[in-house]
Every structure is written in structure tokens, then in C-alpha cells.
Amino acid sequence: xxxxxxxxxxxxxxxxxxxxxxxxxxxxxxxxxxxxxxxxxxxxxxxxxxxxxxxxxxxxxxxxxxxxxxxxxxxxxxxxxxxxxxxxxxxxxxxxxxxxxxxxxxxxxxxxxxxxxxxxxxxxxxxxxxxxxxxxxxxxxxxxxxxxxxxxxxxxxxxxxxxxxxxxxxxxxxxxxxxxxxxxxxxxxxxxxxxxxxxxxxxxxxxxxxxxxxxxxxxxxxxxxxxxxxxxxxxx
Numbered sequence: 001x002x003x004x005x006x007x008x009x010x011x012x013x014x015x016x017x018x019x020x021x022x023x024x025x026x027x028x029x030x031x032x033x034x035x036x037x038x039x040x041x042x043x044x045x046x047x048x049x050x051x052x053x054x055x056x057x058x059x060x061x062x063x064x065x066x067x068x069x070x071x072x073x074x075x076x077x078x079x080x081x082x083x084x085x086x087x088x089x090x091x092x093x094x095x096x097x098x099x100x101x102x103x104x105x106x107x108x109x110x111x112x113x114x115x116x117x118x119x120x121x122x123x124x125x126x127x128x129x130x131x132x133x134x135x136x137x138x139x140x141x142x143x144x145x146x147x148x149x150x151x152x153x154x155x156x157x158x159x160x161x162x163x164x165x166x167x168x169x170x171x172x173x174x175x176x177x178x179x180x181x182x183x184x185x186x187x188x189x190x191x192x193x194x195x196x197x198x199x200x201x202x203x204x205x206x207x208x209x210x211x212x213x214x215x216x217x218x219x220x221x222x223x224x225x226x227x228x229x230x231x232x233x234x235x236x
Contacts, residue, residue: 004223005230007035010203012064012179013226014038014213020047020054026217027055033226036089038211040066049086056087064090064179064211068117073102080106080114088112090156090179095145097152104153113156113177116149118142118167121160121182139163147172161202161210168206180207199232 013034015023023043027034037055039048044067055061065088069076076093080103083091093103095116103114119128119142128138142163147170149157156177159167164178180202199210212229219225 004033005227005234007033008230008233009036009062010209010233011199011226011229012036012038012209012211013216014040014066014181014211015043015051015217016040016213017043017217018046019043020051023047023051024054026222027059027061029222030216030226031223033223033230034061036062036064036209038064038066038213041068052086052088062089064088064092064209066092068092068094069103070094070096070099073098076102077106080112084110084112090115090177092117092158095149095154095157097148100149100152100154114154115156115158115177115179116146116152116154117158118145118149118163119160139166143167143170146170150176156208161197161205161207164202164205164207177208178206179209179211181211181213183210183212199229203233 011034015026015037017023017026039052052063052065056063065083069079076099080091084107090113092115093099095118100114100116107114119138125138142159143166146157146159146167150172156179157167158179158181160182161180164180167173167178183197183199183202202210216222216225
């Protein structure tokens with residue numbers, strides 16, 4: 001049997017499963033192959049914060065809470081201050097400068113890093129038109145939003161791997177994180193993602209972390225699927 005590669009913090013597994021019990025079962029299946037998990041909005045009513053506590057406190061995993069917060073500044077600040085008590089590692093908010101600034105104020109004194117969402121990787125230009133978002137290529141808008149979020153204090157951004165290199169080239173991106181969903185191993189189904197790349201391509205483009213969900217948790221053998229990605233990124 002081939003020796004298992006150790007966990008690599010560059011791989012974040014999205015726990016897009018129905019509830020905390022399913023999440024704990026997935027973590028058991030993945031074992032030491034995964035050290036970083038994303039818990040999203042869909043898990044919130046299924047015990048997501050309890051799962052975060054269990055994975056962080058009892059299993060020593062890192063936690064990315066993907067809430068994509070958006071509201072007036074005072075509300076965002078209060079929400080982040082409350083969430084920061086959970087000893088999380090990463091938290092998403094929408095990339096509007098006032099939201100980012102408020103989130104950073106809410107996380108003051110904590111190690112929690114605030115990531116700004118630029119444009120969701122499930123959206124394309126037609127979706128932006130339907131939402132009355134101003135004209136322009138998606139990549140250009142992503143880069144502009146990323147730059148503004150960095151200036152507002154964001155510790156990093158969420159962006160498609162197709163825009164990672166453009167964001168990494170920004171002077172404001174020095175020392176900042178780029179976290180990329182929309183990552184699919186070669187041959188994997190795209191699902192609802194429209195702007196995707198392979199794990200190796202995303203890292204080569206400047207991403208620091210890759211978020212992978214369905215290709216791992218829907219696999220017949222989740223640990224084997226995670227190991228295949230670890231092998232792909234081992235040389236990057």
C-alpha cells in the first residue's frame with residue numbers, strides 16, 4: 001500500500017455536508033490527510049459552529065468559516081466580534097470596503113483573518129448583468145474589487161483561480177492571502193462552478209489555499225480523493 005502523504009494546509013476541504021454529524025464522519029474518513037476545513041452558510045443550522053469547535057478544539061484542525069457577511073458596518077462588526085470568540089482561522093465577508101473595515105474592527109485583537117469575496121466563482125458576465133453590476137470583464141472587476149478590499153484592510157481575498165495571477169500582481173497584494181474555490185481536479189465535474197482550474201494551476205497562478213468540496217466529499221473514497229490532490233500539489 002502506498003504511504004499516505006501528510007496533510008498540507010494549502011488544501012482546504014469544504015464541508016458542504018448536511019449537518020455536524022456528517023461533517024464529523026467525513027473528518028474521520030479523511031483522518032490525517034486533511035488539516036484545514038471550510039464550514040459554510042449551508043451548515044449553519046446543522047450545527048456548523050459546534051462542528052468548528054470540535055474540529056478545532058478536539059482535533060487540532062484549522063477552520064475557515066465561510067459566512068460571506070454583508071450588512072451595515074455596525075452589524076458586521078458585532079457579528080465578527082461574536083464569531084471571533086470561536087478561535088477561527090479565516091472568515092469571509094463581502095468585499096465592499098465598508099464591510100471589510102467593519103469586519104477588521106470586529107476581529108481586532110484576535111488572530112482571525114478576514115477574507116473579502118470579490119465575485120462569486122459561480123457567476124459569469126450574464127449573471128452580473130442580471131444583477132445590474134456595471135459593465136466590464138469579470139476579471140477586471142475582480143481585480144479592482146480585490147485592490148479596494150486590500151486597501152480597506154482585508155487579510156486576503158476569495159477569487160477564482162483564473163484571476164489569482166492578476167490579483168497577485170497588485171502592489172496591494174503583497175503579504176496577503178488568495179484563497180481559491182472553483183478548484184477541480186482534472187476530469188472532475190464542474191457542478192455550479194463556471195470559472196475553474198486544476199489544483200496545480202491555481203497554486204501556480206498565485207493562490208495560497210485551494211478550497212475543494214464535492215470532488216472529495218462525494219467521492220467513494222474521500223481520503224483517496226484528497227491524497228490525489230495532495231500528490232498533485234506536492235511539487236508546487
